[in-house]
Amino acid sequence: MVSRESLHSLHDVALLTGIEESKIRYLENEFHDYFKLKQLDLRGSYFDANQVSVLSQLHRLMTEQKLSVSEVRHFYGHLFSERRKKVKMVAVTSGKGGVGKSTVTVNLAIAAAQRGLRTMVFDADLGLGNVHVLTGIQPQGTVLDVLAGKITMTQALAEGPANIKILCGGAGVSELANLNREYLAFLTRELERLAFEFDLILMDTAAGIADGVVQFLRLADEIVVVATPNVASVLDAYGVVKVARQAQCGGQIHFLINQVDTLQQSLGVFNNISSCTQRFLAYTPQYLGHLLRDPAVEQAYQARRPLVLSHPTAPNTLLFHEVSAKLFAEILPRKKRRNKDGNNQGFPSQAVQERVGRELC
């Protein structure tokens, strides 16, 4: 998973961070349970980039911010439990390719960010990722660099439009499309750690029902299946529901019907799929909404400027906002509540909380 070259010895970490070796061992001991909680178990003599980064943070908090061990522990525990359970993971997928998954992912992410959610897009199409193309960004690093242990997940995140962060996929690297168990476990842990920084993670998967897709569907709290009126797309969408249910994916499955001419047409498509899943799988998916077939979507794609930004009053932009309000309804009010009474424990003080919050995020 992480190559040996990207691991550092105790001596190297001391040189890199300026923390004495004995102090590193001390931090390891004091915060052993915290490392475990973050699934950053120390591997004895060697440290990876994430561990070094957390050790540096801890050291800074105790020296520059002059916090005691118990204050730092309090904050890590508090932030972890408060934030982790609030991140929502949504997978956008489809049976047939080219139906609009990436378009939907990027535009929903921007609509969510415009509603105040801290949003990340993970281009989980590891073989042919193109979220960077749609958003007009130049990736500095990709998920493949994270998997190779060259950079941390946080370092790999690119700044996208409307303040979204983007973890780019690995275009043209087909051998990683199906991650082995070890890679996947590592990636899952890394994504979970981002619960500190985001309210919402949207995953744009590859098309189809290969293991490489299902592995990401399993991580999702909600699964959005994009389908069009095309017969193959309808049949393949049924296949996605079947495989997701067989693979015991826990997320609720929603349907977003793209490239329709009318609402009625989209309801017809959804009813066809839904009656099949009810009959053969005893499962009823949710109807999430529809998007119209509109050349403006392709224009935005070509201009590398997502539709909700380039065409703020286009019919599909309004539909993206409707869908986002519906799909993320649960997390919007909770975020407001947290802002209002997020500091109700009285320890440590507000000023210290803000200082530590800045340090950790």
Ligand SMILES: Nc1ncnc2c1ncn2[C@@H]1O[C@H](COP(=O)(O)OP(=O)(O)OP(=O)(O)O)[C@@H](O)[C@H]1O
């Ligand atoms: N509602 C729409 N109206 C018109 N064109 C659309 C619409 N939605 C998507 N498209 C166009 O369809 C093409 C495929 O879209 P997109 O790349 O989002 O699909 P995808 O499902 O992610 O494809 P892949 O399976 O290759 O990852 C793009 O050229 C896009 O502009």
Ligand SMILES: [Mg+2]
């Ligand atoms: Mg795509």
